[in-house]
Amino acid sequence: xxQATITDVARRAGVSAATxxxxxxxQRVLEAVxxxxxxxxxxxxxxxxxxxxxxxxxxxxxxxxxxxxNPFFAAVVKGIESATHDSRYSVFLCNTDESxxxxxxxxxxxxxxxxxxxxxxxxxxxxxxTDLRRSGLPIVFLDREVxxxxxxxxxxxDNEGGARQAAEYLIGLGHRRIGVISGPLNTTPGRGRHTGxxxxxxxxxxxxxxxxxxxxDFREDSARQAAFRLLALPEPPTAIFAANNLMSIGVMxxxxxxxxxxxxxxxxxxxxxxxxxxxxxxxxxxxxxxTVEQGVLxxxxxxxxIEHGSPQPPRQIVLDTHLIIRGSCAAPVP
Amino acid sequence: xxQATITDVARRAGVSAATxxxxxxxQRVLEAVxxxxxxxxxxxxxxxxxxxxxxxxxxxxxxxxxxxxNPFFAAVVKGIESATHDSRYSVFLCNTDESxxxxxxxxxxxxxxxxxxxxxxxxxxxxxxTDLRRSGLPIVFLDREVxxxxxxxxxxxDNEGGARQAAEYLIGLGHRRIGVISGPLNTTPGRGRHTGxxxxxxxxxxxxxxxxxxxxDFREDSARQAAFRLLALPEPPTAIFAANNLMSIGVMxxxxxxxxxxxxxxxxxxxxxxxxxxxxxxxxxxxxxxTVEQGVLxxxxxxxxIEHGSPQPPRQIVLDTHLIIRGSCAAPVP
DNA sequence: TTGAAAGCGCTAACAT
DNA sequence: ATGTTAGCGCTTTCAA
Numbered sequence: 001x002x003q004a005t006i007t008d009v010a011r012r013a014g015v016s017a018a019t020x021x022x023x024x025x026x027q028r029v030l031e032a033v034x035x036x037x038x039x040x041x042x043x044x045x046x047x048x049x050x051x052x053x054x055x056x057x058x059x060x061x062x063x064x065x066x067x068x069x070n071p072f073f074a075a076v077v078k079g080i081e082s083a084t085h086d087s088r089y090s091v092f093l094c095n096t097d098e099s100x101x102x103x104x105x106x107x108x109x110x111x112x113x114x115x116x117x118x119x120x121x122x123x124x125x126x127x128x129x130t131d132l133r134r135s136g137l138p139i140v141f142l143d144r145e146v147x148x149x150x151x152x153x154x155x156x157x158d159n160e161g162g163a164r165q166a167a168e169y170l171i172g173l174g175h176r177r178i179g180v181i182s183g184p185l186n187t188t189p190g191r192g193r194h195t196g197x198x199x200x201x202x203x204x205x206x207x208x209x210x211x212x213x214x215x216x217d218f219r220e221d222s223a224r225q226a227a228f229r230l231l232a233l234p235e236p237p238t239a240i241f242a243a244n245n246l247m248s249i250g251v252m253x254x255x256x257x258x259x260x261x262x263x264x265x266x267x268x269x270x271x272x273x274x275x276x277x278x279x280x281x282x283x284x285x286x287x288x289x290x291t292v293e294q295g296v297l298x299x300x301x302x303x304x305x306i307e308h309g310s311p312q313p314p315r316q317i318v319l320d321t322h323l324i325i326r327g328s329c330a331a332p333v334p
Numbered sequence: 335x336x337q338a339t340i341t342d343v344a345r346r347a348g349v350s351a352a353t354x355x356x357x358x359x360x361q362r363v364l365e366a367v368x369x370x371x372x373x374x375x376x377x378x379x380x381x382x383x384x385x386x387x388x389x390x391x392x393x394x395x396x397x398x399x400x401x402x403x404n405p406f407f408a409a410v411v412k413g414i415e416s417a418t419h420d421s422r423y424s425v426f427l428c429n430t431d432e433s434x435x436x437x438x439x440x441x442x443x444x445x446x447x448x449x450x451x452x453x454x455x456x457x458x459x460x461x462x463x464t465d466l467r468r469s470g471l472p473i474v475f476l477d478r479e480v481x482x483x484x485x486x487x488x489x490x491x492d493n494e495g496g497a498r499q500a501a502e503y504l505i506g507l508g509h510r511r512i513g514v515i516s517g518p519l520n521t522t523p524g525r526g527r528h529t530g531x532x533x534x535x536x537x538x539x540x541x542x543x544x545x546x547x548x549x550x551d552f553r554e555d556s557a558r559q560a561a562f563r564l565l566a567l568p569e570p571p572t573a574i575f576a577a578n579n580l581m582s583i584g585v586m587x588x589x590x591x592x593x594x595x596x597x598x599x600x601x602x603x604x605x606x607x608x609x610x611x612x613x614x615x616x617x618x619x620x621x622x623x624x625t626v627e628q629g630v631l632x633x634x635x636x637x638x639x640i641e642h643g644s645p646q647p648p649r650q651i652v653l654d655t656h657l658i659i660r661g662s663c664a665a666p667v668p
Numbered sequence: 669t670t671g672a673a674a675g676c677g678c679t680a681a682c683a684t
Numbered sequence: 685a686t687g688t689t690a691g692c693g694c695t696t697t698c699a700a
Contacts, residue, residue, distance in 0.1 A: 003446070003469070005693055016671045021695055030669065043468075048446045049392065050693035052383045053676050060426075060447070068415065074408045081402070081429045085436075090443055092394070093427035095415045102419075109424055112337070112382045113394075134377070135337070252613050274610070279586050281615030339677055350687045355679055364685065384677035387692050 004042035012038040059088045061302060062110040062117045065142075066098040066218075072245055072272055072291055073120070076142065079295020080118060087303065089115075098184075098218065100126040111135065116302045120144050123186045138305040140298045144188040153301045155294050155317045159192025160199070162287040162321030163243070166269050167200035169285075169323060170239045174331045175267065176206060179230040179237035181247055183218040190218065193243045193271055212237055216247050223250030231258055231266070238266060238332035245272035248284065263330035273324060283326035290319050338376035346372040393422045395636060396444040396451045399476075400432040400552075406579055406606055406625055407454070410476065413629020414452060421637065423449075432518075432552065434460040445469065450636045454478050457520045472639035474632045478522040487635045489628050489651045493526025494533070496621040496655030497577070500603050501534030503619075503657060504573045508665045509601065510540060513564040513571035515581055517552040524552065527577045527605055546571055550581050557584030565592060565600070572600060572666035579606035582618065597664035607658065617660035624653050 010017040013034040023029040023036075024046065038044070052058045063080055065073040081091055092114055096103040100122045107128060110117065116138040121129050129146045132139060141154035170178055180197055183190030201208060211233060216222035223242055227250065230237055242248045248270030255262055262268050262282050273288040274280065297317055304312075344351040347368040357363040357370075358380065372378070386392045397414055399407040415425055426448055430437040434456045441462060444451065450472040455463050463480045466473060475488035504512055514531055517524030535542060545567060550556035557576055561584065564571055576582045582604030586596075594600050596616050607622040608614065631651055638646075 006695095007693080017693085018672080018695080019670060022670085025695085028669080045442075045445055047387075047693050049383060049386045050676090051695080053381075053387050053678090053692090054694050054696085056676075058383060063427075067412075068402070069405070069408050069412050071403070071405070071408075074403050074405075077427070078401075078403050078429060081427070088443070090426050090428070090447065092424050093397075093411070093415070094424070095412060108379075109422070111379055113424065249610060249613070252610075256613055276583060276586075276608070276610050276614065279583070279590055279614050280610065281613065340679095341677080351677090352679075352688080353686060356686085359679085362685080381677050384692090385679085387676090387694090388678050388680085390692075 003047065004044040006044070006046065008042055009035065009038045009044050012042065057115050057306075058113055060090045060092055060114045061299070061306075062092045062094065062107075062114040062119075064094045064096060064103065064106055064110070064117065065120045066096050066122055068093065068095050070246055071275055075291035076120075076295035076298070079292035079297075080299045081295075082292075083296045083299035083303075089303070096122050098122050100128075104128045107132065111137070116140070116306045118142050118298045118302055121146050121187075123184070124188055124191070125186045138302060140302045140305070142298045143294065151314050153305060153315050155298045155301065155319070156188065157289045157294070157319045158321055159189050160196030162271060162289065163193040163196030163241075164200040165321065165323050166241050166271065166287050167197045168204075169325075170241065170267065170269060170329065171200070171204045171206065173239070173267065173329055175237075175239040176332075177212070177235065177237045177239070178206070178208065179212050179214070179227075179240040180208070181214045181216050181223050181226045181230075181240065181242045181251065183216060183243040183247070185215065187218070189271075190243065197241060197243075216243070216250075218244050218246060220246045220250040220253070223247030224254045225250075227251040227254035228258070231255075231260065236266070239329065240266060240268050242268075242270045245270065245274055248272070248274060248286070252280065252284065262328050265333070267329040267332070269329055277324070278326055282328050284328040285326045286324050287321050288324050289321040294319060337381065338378045340378070340380065342376055343369065343372045343378045346376065391449050391640075392447060394424045394426055394448045395633075395640075396426045396428065396441075396448040396453075398428045398430060398437065398440055398444070398451065399454045400430050400456055402427065402429050404580055405609055409625035410454075410629035410632070413626035413631075414633045415629075416626075417630045417633035417637075423637070430456050432456050434462075438462045441466065445471070450474070450640045452476050452632045452636055455480050455521075457518070458522055458525070459520050472636060474636045474639070476632045477628065485648050487639060487649050489632045489635065489653070490522065491623045491628070491653045492655055493523050494530030496605060496623065497527040497530030497575075498534040499655065499657050500575050500605065500621050501531045502538075503659075504575065504601065504603060504663065505534070505538045505540070507573075507601065507663060509571075509573040510666075511546070511569065511571045511573070512540070512542065513546050513548070513561075513574040514542070515548045515550050515557050515560045515564075515574065515576045515585065517550060517577040517581070519549065521552070523605075524577065531575060531577075550577070550584075552578050552580060554580045554584040554587070557581030558588045559584075561585040561588035562592075565589075565594065570600070573663065574600060574602050576602075576604045579604065579608055582606070582608060582620070586614065586618065596662050599667070601663040601666070603663055605655075611658070612660055616662050618662040619660045620658050621655050622658050623655040628653065 094106040120142040182194040214226035428440040516528040548560035
């Protein structure tokens with residue numbers, strides 16, 4: 001049998017397909033009741049693909065993130081998803097595994113199937129995202145930008161400011177030997193947090209030996225290894241900063257594996273809240289920021305852009321971070 | 335300008351649209367080079383919507399889960415996503431917030447836009463999922479089924495067995511007063527784990543007073559409150575079992591808030607691993623099971639079903655659980 | 669108010 | 685090997 005088409009309904013109701021179409025769009029029609037009945041009897045549902053071909057819009061948006069498993073992106077996706085509830089939009093979710101190459105593939109696959117894109121690019125340096133500009137597809141950058149992303153909407157957070165908060169907190173506690181585990185410097189948050197943190201150190205006349213500064217990849221394992229390296233130093237740091245949630249977990253694991261007391265021997269502060277933060281041993285102090293809201297805002301910007309086109313100037317929303325003091329930081333032991 | 339169409343390419347290459355189409359599908363054509371050049375110059379990309387309308391398949395699958403934020407489902411989604419990499423499929427992700435009503439909406443929205451569905455239904459009792467049967471759309475049930483889901487593929491885990499393992503472990507430790515916080519009994523894992531746990535207790539001649547048995551909703555807060563109730567009992571349990579990861583967190587929070595030593599005063603075991611399990615205070619003992627694999631398997635079943643139709647009998651895959659002993663369980667204090 | 673007809677972009681017969 | 689034609693299901697002129 002397959003799905004009933006509008007022609008089937010029209011035939012059954014004794015009208016033309018055009019009339020059925022009009023009725024469905026809400027226009028006044030004489031045979032309204034007959035049509036409604038035919039629709040019910042045939043369990044007719046308009047074919048969205050045909051509709052899209054005709055109308056040129058798919059009522060779908062693409063969401064491209066580096067890692068759905070990361071609780072931060074999971075929360076963002078939930079926010080995006082919930083912001084579609086009062087609309088007809090569906091969400092195409094794609095994972096890039098932090099790979100610019102996969103991102104290229106995924107973006108190509110999405111082209112033509114969506115009315116807009118929410119993109120957290122794997123790197124700032126890739127060019128394909130701005131290639132999209134030519135396509136005229138509305139894009140909102142999420143949490144991360146790309147170089148020459150001017151002209152696009154974005155929802156970011158104050159990475160520099162947040163990292164500065166973290167550094168100042170550690171410095172205020174009296175730490176001078178601070179280990180930092182940054183994310184990839186070719187990502188917005190990686191670079192921003194690195195810069196902010198180093199600036200705050202410099203402002204306090206602190207210059208770190210190069211081996212105190214490690215670059216991870218925003219994933220757990222890189223940070224675990226970086227932490228091992230830091231702690232194996234002849235003069236190990238008295239405090240460590242990790243630039244995102246997954247790396248925080250990596251550091252905590254290293255600390256745990258080496259049986260290092262926190263904050264007794266080493267203080268620790270992370271960027272991004274850990275959902276179980278206060279249940280951890282010890283409860284971990286972090287720089288937090290809105291997550292679900294970031295997704296909601298991104299979707300709002302995107303819908304606005306899709307529905308009203310490009311007349312408005314690009315909007316850049318920057319959200320604030322805040323420090324959640326729990327129990328993983330203390331003054332250094334003398 | 336908009337996107338170039340196949341006609342534009344054809345005109346530019348001096349051939350017909352059909353020839354361009356053939357070339358793109360890999361057939362031998364004389365003007366191959368001219369066509370390739372035209373494609374490049376115009377940055378032509380075939381319109382997937384038009385293709386879908388013609389071919390009847392969308393190369394998209396719908397994935398409907400109760401909560402993306404739940405690390406279990408996040409992992410499953412990652413598995414599904416990764417299993418699409420070597421194919422042309424994209425993933426429509428939808429969240430139902432554990433609501434059968436939202437699920438109905440979401441499913442309706444997905445109809446006609448996807449070639450198949452991976453569904454973790456909000457409840458076993460809703461009928462709309464099997465209404466889908468009439469549509470002939472391939473469906474794989476994930477982690478949860480619905481009543482009368484015979485005839486559909488599914489990827490489940492041994493909920494009864496896993497819960498039994500947990501109960502037997504606690505009993506073996508010497509516990510007799512055991513509090514259980516089950517999930518909704520109208521979901522497959524909720525009912526299965528409840529049944530398995532109670533069976534194991536019965537097999538050990540343990541009959542629990544009714545107030546020891548609480549029913550939560552698989553979310554953190556319900557379990558936190560249930561735990562408070564259990565622990566406020568005149569004779570509180572010496573051990574608690576929670577039926578999923580989020581509820582485990584709820585219980586841990588309650589325990590933490592009441593300053594109850596674990597496992598000193600109360601032992602705790604959860605179903606589903608907590609990613610930070612061993613970093614928690616105390617490290618928590620859990621029943622674990624494959625997650626990403628569950629997603630990968632679901633996608634494989636679905637692709638198989640989409641590509642080969644219904645000739646094969648429905649496949650039901652049931653994966654095993656296993657106990658991870660960490661530090662949250664001990665013998666009860668006398 | 670309604671039907672006929674054209675067309676969205678692509679592909680598959682069919683004819684050459 | 686290639687072009688012509690028709691049609692996927694729907695919407696939207698244009699006439700009536």
